[in-house]
Structures are given as C-alpha cells and as structure tokens.
Amino acid sequence: MRRTKLLELKAVHKAYAGVEVLHGVDLTGDRGEVIGVVGANGAGKSTLIKILAGAETMTAGELLIDGTQTRPGSPHDAHQHGIRTVYQELTLAPELTVTENLLLGRFPRKRGLIDWRAAHEQTKTLLDDIGFTSINPRQKAGRLSVAKQQMVEIAKALVAKPRVLVLDEPSAVLAGSDLDALFALIRRLQQQDTLVIYISHRLVEVLELATQIVVMKDGAVIATTIPAQTDEDELIRLMAGRRLEQIYPDRRAATDQPALVTKNLARDNEFRDVDLTIHKGEILGLFGLVGSGRTELAHCLFGATRPDHGWIELGGTPHTFKTPQDAIAAGLALVTEDRKGSGIVPDLTVRENVALTTLYATTRGGLVDQKAQRTAVQAMVDRLDIRPAHCATMPVVRLSGGNQQKAVLAKWLLKKPRVLILDEPTRGVDMATRVAIYRMVDELARSGVAVLLISSDLTEVLGATDRVLVMREGRIAGELRSEGATEDQVLAYSIGRAA
Amino acid sequence: MTLTKVDNPTTEARSATTFSLGHAAIGLVVLVLAIAAVTTDAFLTQTNLTNLLKQMVTTGLLAYGMLVVILTGGIDLSVGSVVAFAGILTAGLSSGLPLPVAMLVGIASGVLFGLVNGTLVARFELAPFVVTLAALTTIRGLAFVYSDVPIAPEDESFFWLGSAMLGPIPLTTVIMLAVFLVGGVFLHRTPAGRSIVAIGGNAETVRLAGISVRKHVLLAYTISGFCAGLAGVILASRVGIAQPSVGVAFELDAIAACVIGGASLAGGKGSAAATLGGVLVLALINNLLNLYNVQSFWQQVLKGLIIIAVILVHRASRRRT
Numbered sequence: 001m002r003r004t005k006l007l008e009l010k011a012v013h014k015a016y017a018g019v020e021v022l023h024g025v026d027l028t029g030d031r032g033e034v035i036g037v038v039g040a041n042g043a044g045k046s047t048l049i050k051i052l053a054g055a056e057t058m059t060a061g062e063l064l065i066d067g068t069q070t071r072p073g074s075p076h077d078a079h080q081h082g083i084r085t086v087y088q089e090l091t092l093a094p095e096l097t098v099t100e101n102l103l104l105g106r107f108p109r110k111r112g113l114i115d116w117r118a119a120h121e122q123t124k125t126l127l128d129d130i131g132f133t134s135i136n137p138r139q140k141a142g143r144l145s146v147a148k149q150q151m152v153e154i155a156k157a158l159v160a161k162p163r164v165l166v167l168d169e170p171s172a173v174l175a176g177s178d179l180d181a182l183f184a185l186i187r188r189l190q191q192q193d194t195l196v197i198y199i200s201h202r203l204v205e206v207l208e209l210a211t212q213i214v215v216m217k218d219g220a221v222i223a224t225t226i227p228a229q230t231d232e233d234e235l236i237r238l239m240a241g242r243r244l245e246q247i248y249p250d251r252r253a254a255t256d257q258p259a260l261v262t263k264n265l266a267r268d269n270e271f272r273d274v275d276l277t278i279h280k281g282e283i284l285g286l287f288g289l290v291g292s293g294r295t296e297l298a299h300c301l302f303g304a305t306r307p308d309h310g311w312i313e314l315g316g317t318p319h320t321f322k323t324p325q326d327a328i329a330a331g332l333a334l335v336t337e338d339r340k341g342s343g344i345v346p347d348l349t350v351r352e353n354v355a356l357t358t359l360y361a362t363t364r365g366g367l368v369d370q371k372a373q374r375t376a377v378q379a380m381v382d383r384l385d386i387r388p389a390h391c392a393t394m395p396v397v398r399l400s401g402g403n404q405q406k407a408v409l410a411k412w413l414l415k416k417p418r419v420l421i422l423d424e425p426t427r428g429v430d431m432a433t434r435v436a437i438y439r440m441v442d443e444l445a446r447s448g449v450a451v452l453l454i455s456s457d458l459t460e461v462l463g464a465t466d467r468v469l470v471m472r473e474g475r476i477a478g479e480l481r482s483e484g485a486t487e488d489q490v491l492a493y494s495i496g497r498a499a
Numbered sequence: 500m501t502l503t504k505v506d507n508p509t510t511e512a513r514s515a516t517t518f519s520l521g522h523a524a525i526g527l528v529v530l531v532l533a534i535a536a537v538t539t540d541a542f543l544t545q546t547n548l549t550n551l552l553k554q555m556v557t558t559g560l561l562a563y564g565m566l567v568v569i570l571t572g573g574i575d576l577s578v579g580s581v582v583a584f585a586g587i588l589t590a591g592l593s594s595g596l597p598l599p600v601a602m603l604v605g606i607a608s609g610v611l612f613g614l615v616n617g618t619l620v621a622r623f624e625l626a627p628f629v630v631t632l633a634a635l636t637t638i639r640g641l642a643f644v645y646s647d648v649p650i651a652p653e654d655e656s657f658f659w660l661g662s663a664m665l666g667p668i669p670l671t672t673v674i675m676l677a678v679f680l681v682g683g684v685f686l687h688r689t690p691a692g693r694s695i696v697a698i699g700g701n702a703e704t705v706r707l708a709g710i711s712v713r714k715h716v717l718l719a720y721t722i723s724g725f726c727a728g729l730a731g732v733i734l735a736s737r738v739g740i741a742q743p744s745v746g747v748a749f750e751l752d753a754i755a756a757c758v759i760g761g762a763s764l765a766g767g768k769g770s771a772a773a774t775l776g777g778v779l780v781l782a783l784i785n786n787l788l789n790l791y792n793v794q795s796f797w798q799q800v801l802k803g804l805i806i807i808a809v810i811l812v813h814r815a816s817r818r819r820t
Contacts, residue, residue, distance in 0.1 A: 087571045109730075289646050302707070304706075309717055323709075323711070324706060324707050325709045325710075325711065326706075327709075329709075334707060336707060341703060342660075342701070342703040342704050343704060343708055345700035345704050345705065345767070346700060346701065346702065347700050347767055347768060348696070348697060348700055348767075352693065352697065354702070356697060356705065356708040356710070357708045357709060358712065359690045359694060359708075360690045360710070363690060366689060367684070367688045367689055368688055368689060368693060369686075412706065
C-alpha cells in the first residue's frame with residue numbers, strides 16, 4: 001500500500017521576469033526525515049526555500065502536503081500548512097525580549113493583561129524543551145550573540161509545532177555546544193515525526209544529519225542520495241566538479257619578518273593579554289567559539305575600537321589607530337563577519353561598493369574619475385570572477401552571497417593592503433566561491449601580504465593557514481602549526497581542555 | 500558567426516536609477532503643465548510664469564539642502580526657522596552695514612546653525628529628528644528675540660536681489676537652478692557626495708572603509724543650513740519685508756519635494772534632478788489651484804493626496820524592476 005508522503009514537490013518551475021531559475025524540481029520528504037539540500041550559490045536553493053515558505057509563488061508545478069495539492073501564496077499560508085522556515089538573516093525585534101519575540105501574538109493573559117511571569121516561564125520551558133537552556137527569556141534579543149539569536153529564531157519557528165521545518169544555513173553562526181544543541185534538537189524533531197529540510201554548505205554536517213541528500217545545480221536537482229552511499233568528496237564533485245584535496249592551496253609562503261605585532265593588547269570585558277605576531281606572507285588562523293573575543297580583537301586591530309591596554313606594532317613601530325582611517329593608512333584591511341551590516345552598501349552598485357575604499361584617491365579636478373574607477377573595478381570583477389560579469393552597474397544586493405563577498409574582498413584588494421584581516425570570510429558562501437577565496441588569499445600571501453584568517457570552521461582554519469591561534473574567553477589559549485594539527489587539538493584549546 | 504559582447508539592456512536601465520527615480524515627478528510636471536496650459540488662459544501669461552518661477556525658489560533651495568541631509572538618513576526640521584532668522588537678521592543689519600555684507604552675514608547665520616545641528620548629530624550622535632526639532636523652536640525664538648516686529652528696509656537696493664531679472668527669468672530662479680546644478684554635480688560626481696549617499700545606505704560599511712562618517716554628516720547639515728540661510732535672504736528681499744514669523748512649516752514642503760522626487764527617508768536614495776522635479780510639481784500645484792481660486796484649505800488636502808499618489812507610483816515602479 002502506498003502511503004501518502006508528508007511533502008511532495010513535483011516539477012516546480014520558477015521564473016523571474018521571464019528568466020527561469022528553477023527548471024522542474026522534484027523533492028519528496030516524509031515524517032521523521034531530514035533532507036539535506038546542498039548546492040553552490042545560484043543553484044536555486046534559496047528560491048526553493050522561498051517557495052516552500054510562501055515568500056514566492058512557483059510559476060508551474062505542484063506542492064502536495066499529505067497528498068493534497070496546495071500553493072502557499074504567502075508566509076501566512078505556509079504557516080497554516082505547518083511549514084516554518086528559519087532564514088539565514090535574523091528577523092528578531094532587537095529591542096524586545098526573547099519572551100516577547102517568541103510569544104508575540106500569543107501571550108498568556110490574566111484579567112485581560114499580559115501575564116509576564118507566566119510568559120517568561122512558558123518561554124523558559126519552551127527553550128529547555130528544545131535544549132537551548134543557555135538563553136535567558138528576559139534578555140533583549142538584540143543583546144544576544146548572533147549564535148543565540150539564531151537559536152531564538154529556531155525556537156520561534158518551533159513555537160507553532162510545525163510539521164515541516166526548513167532551516168537555511170542554521171549552523172553558519174553556530175559552534176561548539178550550540179551546534180551540538182542544534183543537532184540534538186534536529187534528532188528529537190525527527191523522532192517526533194517532523195520533516196526537517198536542512199540547507200547547508202557544511203557537507204560534514206549534512207552527511208551526519210541527513211536521511212536523504214539532495215544535490216542542486218543550476219536550478220535543478222542533479223542527484224538524490226543517502227549519506228551511506230556518498231562522501232564529502234563526491235558531493236563536492238557533484239556540486240562544483242572539484243575534489244576535496246583541491247580546496248585548500250598548499251601553504252608554505254610564510255617568512256619570519258613580522259608584519260603586525262601586538263603587545264599585551266586588551267579591551268575591558270572583550271579580550272586581554274593578546275600578544276600575537278603575523279608575519280609577511282603568512283596566513284595566520286584565529287579560531288575561537290562565538291564569544292571568545294576574536295571579532296572584538298579584529299575590530300580593535302583595525303581601529304574600529306580603541307584598546308584599553310597594550311599597543312600594536314607595524315614593521316617595528318608602535319601605532320595607535322584612533323579610527324579605521326588610521327589603520328587603513330597604515331596598510332590594514334578588514335573584511336567583517338557581518339556582510340550585510342558592515343560589508344556592503346546594499347543599494348549602491350557593485351562599482352560604487354568596490355570603489356568605496358579608493359573613493360577619495362580616484363579623482364580628477366575634484367570629481368570622481370569615473371573612467372579610472374570603471375576600469376579599476378572591472379579589472380577586479382574579472383580578476384575575482386564576480387558574476388555576472390557585467391555586474392558593475394547592478395546594485396550589489398542583487399548578487400548572490402558568494403559574489404557579494406567577492407565584491408567586499410575586491411574593495412580591499414583595490415587598496416593593496418599589507419595586512420589583511422578576514423573575519424569569517426566564507427560564512428554562507430558556496431564551495432566554488434570558497435575555493436576562489438582561498439586561492440586569492442593564498443596568492444596575496446605569496447606576494448607578501450600578512451593575513452589573519454578568523455574562522456569558526458575547523459577544517460578551514462587548519463586547511464587554509466600556516467599557523468593557528470586559538471582564543472578562549474578573551475585570551476590566546478593555544479598555538480599550533482597547521483600542518484599536522486588535528487581538529488580535536490584546536491577544539492580542545494578552545495574549550496580549555498588541552499593537555 | 501562572431502560573438503560580440505552586448506551589454507545587458509536591463510542592467511543598463513538599472514544603472515540609470517537616479518533618472519528613473521525622477522520619472523514619476525517629471526511625468527507629473529508634464530501632466531500638470533499640460534492641464535494648466537490647456538484649461539486656463541491665466542497660466543501662460545508673463546506675470547504668472549514669473550511669479551511661479553519666483554515662488555518656487557524658497558522651497559527649491561530648502562529642498563536641495565534637505566535632500567543632502569535626507570540622503571545621510573537624517574532630517575532637518577529647522578530650515579523654516581532659519582529662513583526667518585536669516586531674513587530678519589539681514590534686514591536688521593542692512594540699516595548699518597553695506598547690503599552685501601548684511602546678506603552674507605544672514606547666509607552665514609544659516610551655515611552656523613547647520614554646523615551646530617551637524618555637530619550634535621554627528622559628534623554627539625543625537626537623533627536628527629530631535630536635534631533639529633529643538634533647533635526649529637530655538638531658532639524661531641531667536642528670530643523673535645532679534646525683532647518681534649517685521650523689519651522693512653527702506654533702501655531700494657534691498658529689493659534688488661528678489662526682483663532682478665535675467666532676461667525673462669528671475670535672478671533668484673537662476674540662483675536656485677545653479678544650486679541644483681552645482682549641488683547635483685556635488686552629490687553625484689564628487690567623493691564627498693558619493694560618501695554622503697553611501698552613508699545613508701550603510702554608515703558602518705562606510706566607516707570601516709576608512710571614510711569619516713562624522714565629517715560627511717556634519718557637511719550635510721551645514722549645506723542644509725547654507726541653503727536655508729540663502730533662502731531666507733532671498734525671501735526677505737523678494738517680499739521686501741522680513742518677518743520673524745515667516746517660514747512656518749516650510750520644512751514640510753521641502754521634505755515633500757524630496758519625497759515626490761523619489762528620495763527615501765531612510766537615506767541612501769534620491770537625486771538632485773528628481774528633487775527639482777518634486778519642487779516643480781509642488782509649485783505648479785499651488786499655482787494652478789490659485790488660478791482656479793481653490794480655497795487654500797483644499798490646496799493642503801490636495802497636496803497631501805498627491806504626495807501619497809506619487810509615492811504609490813514610485814513603489815509600483817520599483818517593484819517592476
């Protein structure tokens with residue numbers, strides 16, 4: 001007897017303004033399944049999610065829930081059908097508490113007024129139930145770390161007890177125990193007969209969690225498989241036509257000439273006693289869990305904040321950076337972890353975004369030298385293979401995440417930095433773009449640039465670097481040569497269990 | 500067959516965002532003009548057109564300054580009060596000082612107020628709305644403190660600026676157009692102008708790109724102050740009398756002109772040409788309704804409805820692209 005599946009997509013097509021981006025996608029998932037969806041940027045994953053979420057409507061095709069045809073026309077519709085989606089972008093109201101964010105519209109009442117005590121208790125129970133015990137219901141959402149906010153987003157989706165939960169890159173900002181909590185949660189949902197659709201660039205996770213893996217490429221499903229029958233290598237090959245060992249370039253360009261040195265650098269409540277040296281031609285990894293102080297350190301090195309103690313030396317001379325301008329003048333560049341918040345100006349064109357760092361340097365008679373700007377930016381677009389090739393006049397926000405990141409990188413390359421700080425440069429970025437970024441960074445290092453690569457991706461922080469520093473609770477807790485080091489060693493330092 | 504590289508037409512169109520923003524406003528101008536020319540004899544007379552050109556100068560100057568501030572994501576509510584202060588100061592000083600000096604001092608007072616607003620917003624990071632709301636009442640008060648009765652200079656030369664003609668066009672209109680021309684080049688072609696637009700789009704990105712957000716925000720409010728000062732001096736000269744009570748709610752017309760021109764109050768979007776279009780729309784509507792003897796209360800109602808209509812058109816045209 002054929003039981004009807006919980007969710008079925010049949011020959012789903014989607015076109016924007018006549019351009020088809022999904023060419024007949026089929027997807028079937030049942031209760032208790034975890035479908036891992038993988039694919040390079042532009043493969044159509046986001047569009048697929050939006051259709052499931054009711055944020056976009058399909059041009060042709062069918063969506064069946066329990067065998068009944070539906071077509072969610074709005075997110076509200078999708079909710080009615082038991083489909084909840086957690087996007088990469090955070091949507092919490094920052095000034096409201098966790099409780100308010102979670103229970104908005106369904107507060108417990110007493111004599112017509114909100115019963116806050118009950119509300120907070122209800123939230124606490126809810127968070128405990130799903131294993132997110134470290135979140136305080138009374139905290140304002142905006143005060144939480146990005147990782148905790150992501151967890152609240154997931155909790156918010158679960159309040160309505162969905163039958164289908166779509167998670168778009170949920171682990172991009174999670175690490176350590178938070179990630180464990182997420183995995184445990186997904187397994188529990190599975191037991192409760194929820195269908196989880198898990199979109200991730202981290203193939204290891206997908207292989208660990210999924211009961212079914214769907215590989216998308218160029219708007220179509222090109223393979224459906226199960227973890228037991230595949231491995232990371234094959235998935236990468238399917239997605240991008242590349243082998244795992246080809247991802248990270250061989251490292252060995254480091255010199256012993258210090259480019260940037262910090263002495264006892266500290267900022268109250270953020271980090272302390274930071275003594276680090278980045279050499280010319282070196283890619284220095286900096287690993288740390290969320291809250292370890294790594295991003296704060298990066299901002300301080302770049303003059304975005306000022307140190308309370310200690311100082312920075314460049315080429316042997318002490319420097320005080322009062323503003324990012326000072327740091328940039330001294331040859332520093334920073335690609336921040338928050339692309340949307342501090343990496344791009346969304347509505348400006350790619351050209352203007354890339355030209356931002358050199359805006360005041362590219363003038364003729366007091367006016368922006370448009371011709372020079374155009375030439376310089378196009379050269380960068382070509383060099384970094386930012387797509388589409390004619391993107392210079394497009395608003396940057398219309399590019400895919402990976403290409404936006406390349407544009408941010410291009411902005412700094414135009415400035416020809418001597419010290420390049422990259423904070424999570426591959427977060428939410430597809431494999432092909434990652435490889436391109438690693439290559440570019442390697443090339444820069446070979447030309448003598450000192451690179452600080454901050455990452456919470458263990459494979460990356462070991463694979464793409466010469467040396468790794470591990471931060472824990474605001475201090476440098478350990479140092480390892482990347483070659484021969486294991487992920488366990490790095491993790492051990494980061495949680496304070498190193499021998 | 501040879502492969503040639505063809506520019507994608509849709510992106511070409513997108514690159515002209517600054518122009519498309521103005522489309523709605525410009526279309527509306529043409530429409531209103533056509534209605535005006537066809538339906539009333541009074542519109543196309545020399546007197547009426549000269550009046551029209553003169554009347555739009557104040558709103559025009561204020562709107563350009565407002566646009567610069569709005570582009571940073573701010574707002575300048577104080578401009579109406581600055582108009583009154585600059586006007587009455589110039590008129591008052593003109594009895595003792597040479598007229599050009601008095602006028603320059605009047606304009607300088609606007610620059611000074613702009614600097615103060617800008618400092619409070621940029622340096623002390625106070626909310627633009629609150630800062631300029633406080634400035635609105637403070638500067639209005641100062642205008643009355645300086646003279647609580649209107650000042651009417653007797654020297655004929657005081658009226659010259661406001662009444663001089665360059666051929667068929669009033670001098671003040673030419674000044675306003677020059678402000679928009681130079682201002683347009685400033686916003687769209689200079690590093691400072693581009694920085695101001697970028698700040699409205701994402702200030703943190705701009706700061707981390709090594710561009711001083713503070714300096715540019717300060718500059719924006721100073722430009723707005725300058726425009727308001729200039730508008731005040733010109734208005735006093737045109738009317739021939741400076742009143743401490745003049746210019747109430749002028750800031751709202753300036754904001755309306757920017758919005759009709761497609762500027763986003765969230766910052767980062769808007770163009771000088773389109774704002775000029777917005778100024779024209781407002782001036783034409785006022786002028787036409789006057790010619791038709793429509794009661795001024797109805798003029799206000801209609802103006803409000805037109806603003807909403809234009810914004811809806813903008814919204815629809817943005818969805819389409």
